[in-house]
Amino acid sequence: MxxxxxxxxxxxxxxxxxxxxxxxxxxxxxxxxxxxxxxxxxxxxxxxxxxxxxxxxxxxxxxxxxxxxxxxxxxxxxxxxxxxxxxxxxxxxxxxxxxxxxxxxxxxxxxxxxxxxxxxxxxxxxxxxxxxxxxxxxxxxxxxxxxxxxxxxxxxxxxxxxxxxxxxxxxxxxxxxxxxxxxxxxxxxxxxxxxxxxxxxxxxxxxxxxxxxxxxxxxxxxxxxxxxxxxxxxxxxxxxxxxxxxxxxxxxxxxxxxxxxxxxxxxxxxxxxxxxxxxxxxxxxxxxxxxxxxxxxxxxxQGAFPLWLAPVQIMIMPITDKQEPHAKKLVEELKENGIRVELDNRPQTLQAKIRDSSLQKIPYLGIIGDREIKETNISIRTRAGEDLGKLEISKLIHKLREEIDKKI
Ligand SMILES: [Zn+2]
The missing domain is CATH 3.30.930.10 (Bira Bifunctional Protein; Domain 2)
Incomplete structure (x- = not known):
């Protein structure tokens, strides 16, 4: 090591x-x-x-x-x-x-x-x-x-x-x-x-x-x-x-x-x-x-706590201001399901937001653009940079809850 x-x-x-x-x-x-x-x-x-x-x-x-x-x-x-x-x-x-x-x-x-x-x-x-x-x-x-x-x-x-x-x-x-x-x-x-x-x-x-x-x-x-x-x-x-x-x-x-x-x-x-x-x-x-x-x-x-201990479990990032109202609704829905979530709506590039979120060791990042809104899903990446593709919102909640409850 x-x-x-x-x-x-x-x-x-x-x-x-x-x-x-x-x-x-x-x-x-x-x-x-x-x-x-x-x-x-x-x-x-x-x-x-x-x-x-x-x-x-x-x-x-x-x-x-x-x-x-x-x-x-x-x-x-x-x-x-x-x-x-x-x-x-x-x-x-x-x-x-x-x-x-x-x-x-x-x-x-x-x-x-x-x-x-x-x-x-x-x-x-x-x-x-x-x-x-x-x-x-x-x-x-x-x-x-x-x-x-x-x-x-x-x-x-x-x-x-x-x-x-x-x-x-x-x-x-x-x-x-x-x-x-x-x-x-x-x-x-x-x-x-x-x-x-x-x-x-x-x-x-x-x-x-x-x-x-x-x-x-x-x-x-x-x-x-x-x-x-x-x-x-x-x-x-x-x-x-x-x-x-x-x-x-x-x-x-x-x-x-x-x-x-x-x-x-x-x-x-x-x-x-x-x-x-x-x-x-x-x-x-x-x-x-x-x-x-x-x-x-x-x-x-090294600060990358398992999901159940992570202070912020998922960071939601709208690609532009246009998707912000939708992103805010999603944040509320995740909160209602007991998930610790934050919204990154700073006027930064998506790249910069992804980098900051990774530096903060936040386990998941959820990216929302026009296409995701149309398809009622969200693009998910991990803090390690892995692209998990698009997930329906209900599937995302189920996945996070399961990991949290099992203390994985
Ligand atoms: Zn004693």
Whole structure:
């Protein structure tokens, strides 16, 4: 592969008006309308997937008192210097400010949702999902476009279940990861990350958690590479690594088994016999971070996103002003069918319009001249310069809808 030809996501983000970063907020992206289309499509996709898999969507505060992260163990093990902490008073003249934290992860707050009421074994597995906005204090030298940010959006989820449900839950999550990444055409592999030096919980907890994950991998016949000592501080994990267009390795999806957090937050459920038991907590993310995932997709496709993600899916071009009223009607018809369409009615030559549309990586161009109006069809070209000939309008709508719905 010729690497010189490849642009990085920052350059593509500027050229296609998707996103950018600004000195006013280092490490936190600004999303332009076209970038937001991609973000929202991915959000919709992951919401549909999780809803079908029985997850319940939740939302928790961005800023909470630091005491929560002290109790969870993050303050010491994750490191207070890796979070944004602020000393704030409730009143202007209050001389006893309290330490607040911008959450670097959702887990501790998820346990507060769990503790909202007494839980019964009948509710388990309880799957709480959250598209949470997180802040992490990355070093300024390491911040890089959308690949490494200080503010990120995670497609997070926490599953509370009984010990005998671990296999099924972890197994379902691994299947979801595989289906998801196959759809984008990424090569992937799994890695098994075991107990780190800095950790919470007892050795017995770790022995059990590691054994459980190992068993899932074995039963599912998944060969996982080793990431010894690279587990989360509260539990071992199975990470999915993908290879992007440049052959670079990225860790995106993860599933983590945790016996520590239920202990630290004293989580309980009432079992069949009416006795109190501790649930197990499973953490999982499929994208990892939307920002990083979109950066990788942008570089992978070099801005030529598949139709369902393309900010503009088809550009309509009347050859002269004369066909403009007809072109406008067609634009309305495409919009009514849920297709993202724009009209190029600038006083430019057709050649110039075709070139601009291709540079913007718009998947399809529809050209309308007098002959097309007479024959009630439209000439279609692809962004790669392929001439698809003339299509009747109803056939064009059917073709686009089919590609969008199948996420080709
Ligand atoms: Zn978590």
């Amino acid at each position: 010729n690497q010189i030809k490849n642009k990085d996501h920052k350059q593509i983000g500027q050229e296609l008006e998707l996103f950018f970063t600004h000195d006013i907020a280092p490490g936190a992206p600004f999303w332009l309308p076209k970038g937001m289309v991609i973000f929202k499509e991915l959000e919709k996709y992951i919401r549909d997937l999780t809803e079908k898999a029985g997850y319940l969507e939740t939302s928790t505060p961005i800023m909470v008192k630091s005491e929560l992260f002290k109790r969870s163990g993050h303050w010491v093990k994750f490191g207070e210097h890796n979070m944004y902490n602020l000393m704030l008073s409730d009143e202007v003249n209050d001389l006893n400010p309290i330490s607040y934290t911008l959450k670097p992860m959702n887990c501790p707050e998820s346990t507060i949702l769990y503790r909202f009421k007494t839980r019964s074994y009948k509710e388990l597995p309880l799957r709480f999902s959250e598209l949470g906005r997180l802040h992490r204090r990355e070093k300024s030298g390491e911040v890089n476009g959308l690949l490494r940010v200080r503010q990120l959006t995670m497609d997070d989820a926490h599953i509370y279940c009984r010990e005998d449900q671990i296999f099924q839950e972890v197994s379902n999550i691994l299947d979801m990861m595989i289906a998801f990444y196959k759809n984008f055409g990424f090569e992937y592999e799994f890695r098994f990350a075991t107990r780190p030096e800095q950790r919470a919980g007892t050795d017995a907890m770790w022995d059990k958690a590691e054994k459980d994950l190992e068993e899932v991998l074995k039963k599912k016949n998944i060969k996982a590479g080793d990431k010894k000592g690279d587990g989360a501080f509260y539990g071992p994990k199975i990470d999915m690594h993908i290879k992007d267009a440049l052959g670079r390795d990225w860790q995106l999806a993860t599933v983590q088994l945790d016996f520590h957090m239920p202990q630290a937050f004293d989580l309980q459920y009432v079992n069949e016999k009416g006795e109190l038991e501790k649930p197990v907590m499973i953490h999982r993310a499929i994208f990892g971070s939307f920002e990083r995932f979109i950066a990788i997709l942008t570089e992978q496709y």
